[in-house]
Amino acid sequence: MSAKVRAFGPVLVIEASGSGSEFERRPIQPGLPTIDVIFVGSGEFAYLEGGTWRASRGPLMIAPSGLPHRVRFTSAWQFLVARIPREALLPYVPGLTDSVGIYEELTIPERAMEAFLAQSVRSVDEVSASDGFTVGRMVLEMAGTMLRSRQGDAWQLGTPQAVWRDQACSIIAAEHADPGLDPARVADGVGISLRHLQTLFADSGSSVAGEIRRERARIVAFVEQEAHTDLALSVRDTVALGRIPHDSLWRAPDAHSEALVDDALESLGIANLAERHIGTLSGGERQRVFVAQALAQQPSMLLLDEPTNHLDVAAQLHLLELLAHLAATGLTVVTALHDLSHAAAYSQHLVALRDGRMIAEGASDDVLTPEFVEGLYGVRAARTRNPITGRAGFAFGPGGV
Numbered sequence: 001m002s003a004k005v006r007a008f009g010p011v012l013v014i015e016a017s018g019s020g021s022e023f024e025r026r027p028i029q030p031g032l033p034t035i036d037v038i039f040v041g042s043g044e045f046a047y048l049e050g051g052t053w054r055a056s057r058g059p060l061m062i063a064p065s066g067l068p069h070r071v072r073f074t075s076a077w078q079f080l081v082a083r084i085p086r087e088a089l090l091p092y093v094p095g096l097t098d099s100v101g102i103y104e105e106l107t108i109p110e111r112a113m114e115a116f117l118a119q120s121v122r123s124v125d126e127v128s129a130s131d132g133f134t135v136g137r138m139v140l141e142m143a144g145t146m147l148r149s150r151q152g153d154a155w156q157l158g159t160p161q162a163v164w165r166d167q168a169c170s171i172i173a174a175e176h177a178d179p180g181l182d183p184a185r186v187a188d189g190v191g192i193s194l195r196h197l198q199t200l201f202a203d204s205g206s207s208v209a210g211e212i213r214r215e216r217a218r219i220v221a222f223v224e225q226e227a228h229t230d231l232a233l234s235v236r237d238t239v240a241l242g243r244i245p246h247d248s249l250w251r252a253p254d255a256h257s258e259a260l261v262d263d264a265l266e267s268l269g270i271a272n273l274a275e276r277h278i279g280t281l282s283g284g285e286r287q288r289v290f291v292a293q294a295l296a297q298q299p300s301m302l303l304l305d306e307p308t309n310h311l312d313v314a315a316q317l318h319l320l321e322l323l324a325h326l327a328a329t330g331l332t333v334v335t336a337l338h339d340l341s342h343a344a345a346y347s348q349h350l351v352a353l354r355d356g357r358m359i360a361e362g363a364s365d366d367v368l369t370p371e372f373v374e375g376l377y378g379v380r381a382a383r384t385r386n387p388i389t390g391r392a393g394f395a396f397g398p399g400g401v
Helices: 108-122 129-154 160-175 183-190 194-203 208-217 235-243 255-267 283-296 313-328 340-346 370-377
Strands: 002-008 011-018 021-024 034-042 045-049 052-056 060-064 070-073 077-085 101-103 220-223 301-305 332-336 349-354 357-363 380-385 392-397
Touching: 002 108, 002 129, 011 108, 011 129, 034 108, 034 129, 077 108, 077 129, 108 129, 160 183, 160 194, 160 208, 183 194, 183 208, 194 208, 208 220, 220 283, 235 255, 235 283, 255 283, 283 301, 283 313, 301 313, 313 332, 313 340, 340 392, 349 370, 370 380
Parallel strands: 220 301, 301 332
Antiparallel strands: 002 011, 011 077, 021 070, 034 060, 034 077, 045 052, 045 070, 060 101, 349 357, 380 392
């Protein structure tokens, strides 16, 4: 028998193969029942239930691994397992049954889950803590959705754990804009201990602090100066990550989200790059991808750090005109810029910083005076007007410093 095991947050993904053998499934640790979602790639097997061996060829078995079940393979076999703590599945399927389920046909989502498990366990790449958490949560959502569908009327909402978690999510949704909101205050609002609340969220593959960040991400989007990703994604999939604060990590995006991703790609002029791997793009193209991701997020406030970095002149003007249009439609756009001509042309309100301290603040015309620029940079400066666009700008000459 050979086996490979990888942990992704609270979820274990196992791939095993061997010849005819018999083994017993056990919980991850004493007192922690788990649910095994088993995809049988090959092999005939029987499982022991109530003292009787029951034969099956079903490609899918769902079984409580914390109960005394044994499986006997009568031929060469190969399977994939997602081993998930039972408590983590309760928010999805509060009425989870204790019986073994064998299914002879896989649905399309189940085939997708099988392929995802295979890719996850076979990958040779190092997995960061954040990526491991994301993979674990995706497996959890897939398994929860599958169990809910398979068990039909066997599940019902309303367990205490589900109610407490829903109350916590309601508090976070109502108060996330308050900078003082933290996990302890959420726990106080629910009326349970912080440790208990954190356990409820951890069991479902998330965290209280993570849910607060998720809610806040619906308000604020941020584009870094050197934005990048280590994920092997297409441009479209990278932009679609901006929908995570609004959509499930696993469920297929709805038509509204798809349309927003399309609009963001079009707005940044990168629709023709949608199927390209992001790692093959130039620095300027990648920058536009991450601005598009921020737009797909539909924030109320957009923060950008030197967004024109790596962009050619045409792309700079296109982006700045787009940001000005978004600001005119009601989006709050806050941008860090070093190019004074861009700042003069496109900013309505300016905050000037030096060595991390604010030295001036006010309307663009009031702050960016020739005298201010000359004193700040030691150059001669004069405000100009772009003869093509009509926007304000600056001309510079050597100073006396």
